[in-house]
Amino acid sequence: MSDHQKITDRIMAAVGGTKNVKTLNHCATRLRFTLADKTQFDIQRLEQMPEVLSAVNSGDESQVVIGANVTKYYAEITKNYHIREAGDGTKPSADYEKNILKRVLNAIVSIMAPIITVLIAGGMFKVVIAILALFGLDPKGVPYLTLSFMADAAFYFLPFMLAVSAAKKFNTNTYLAMMMAGVLLHPNFTAMVAAGKPIALFGAPIRLASYGGSVIAIILIVWFMSYVERFAEKIAPLDCI
Numbered sequence: 001m002s003d004h005q006k007i008t009d010r011i012m013a014a015v016g017g018t019k020n021v022k023t024l025n026h027c028a029t030r031l032r033f034t035l036a037d038k039t040q041f042d043i044q045r046l047e048q049m050p051e052v053l054s055a056v057n058s059g060d061e062s063q064v065v066i067g068a069n070v071t072k073y074y075a076e077i078t079k080n081y082h083i084r085e086a087g088d089g090t091k092p093s094a095d096y097e098k099n100i101l102k103r104v105l106n107a108i109v110s111i112m113a114p115i116i117t118v119l120i121a122g123g124m125f126k127v128v129i130a131i132l133a134l135f136g137l138d139p140k141g142v143p144y145l146t147l148s149f150m151a152d153a154a155f156y157f158l159p160f161m162l163a164v165s166a167a168k169k170f171n172t173n174t175y176l177a178m179m180m181a182g183v184l185l186h187p188n189f190t191a192m193v194a195a196g197k198p199i200a201l202f203g204a205p206i207r208l209a210s211y212g213g214s215v216i217a218i219i220l221i222v223w224f225m226s227y228v229e230r231f232a233e234k235i236a237p238l239d240c241i
Contacts, residue, residue: 007051008076011064014049016040024083025103026074028110028169029053031064038062071171111165111219118161122154159184159211159218166219172226180221184211 015021015033023034035041041062046055051073053065066073077083129137129147137144159181167177183189192199193208200206211217 004072004076005080007049008073008080010049011046011052011073012077012081014042014045015062015064018081018083021081021083024074024077025106026070027103027106028113029065029067029070031066031070031074031077033062033064034060035062107169108219111162111169112215114165115158115161118154119158122151125151125154156212157185158213158215162215162218163222166222167226170223170226172222172229176225176229177218177222180225181218184214184218184221 011031012018012021016035016037017040020036020040021033022036025032033041038057041055041057043055043057046052046064051066051069053067055062055064057063125147129144129151132147133139133144160178163177163181164174167174190210190212193210196208198205199208
């Protein structure tokens with residue numbers, strides 16, 4: 001039995017076992033349980049575990065704060081326990097749909113959070129440039145143009161930063177994620193977009209859009225890539241290369 005399985009067995013026992021768990025989700029740092037009987041959520045017992053940072057009841061959820069390794073424990077629990085994620089009928093319940101929306105929002109927030117500082121820095125840089133222009137800095141001069149593209153870098157290359165953050169969130173290869181961001185920002189592709197002529201790959205049309213400063217596209221690409229990578233590793237595990 002692995003260490004992770006031993007820990008997750010203890011966590012499950014402290015939340016009342018499988019029968020007490022209605023749904024289980026996770027965010028960047030927490031396991032989020034919806035329990036049938038919240039009185040079985042043993043906070044004291046959970047907080048005595050070295051791997052658990054804290055435990056708290058928050059609204060309809062009972063949360064176990066794990067930290068950066070939360071995805072590993074979540075995967076271990078879902079692998080070893082049959083946790084229901086939807087209603088008993090064929091149509092998902094309102095709670096399930098609410099949980100899906102919550103998971104999407106939590107994913108976006110956790111991906112964006114590490115990059116906020118960079119965006120603030122880029123914005124402040126632009127403010128400084130605007131102030132310098134008010135005091136006589138020539139908007140057509142080399143100093144102004146140089147400072148401008150330095151400030152714009154934080155926004156134009158946002159897909160690269162999002163690729164790194166999303167790769168950590170979705171537990172996939174960071175360098176492959178950055179490569180996908182590079183595809184979106186490659187000079188040849190941006191030149192095709194600027195030319196405005198329709199392009200297609202093996203008959204599939206490619207949308208002519210500028211992805212500098214975009215958010216959703218790279219997050220979706222890295223999310224999809226994480227599943228492709230897992231599938232590829234099952235066929236040809238990296239440790240066999």
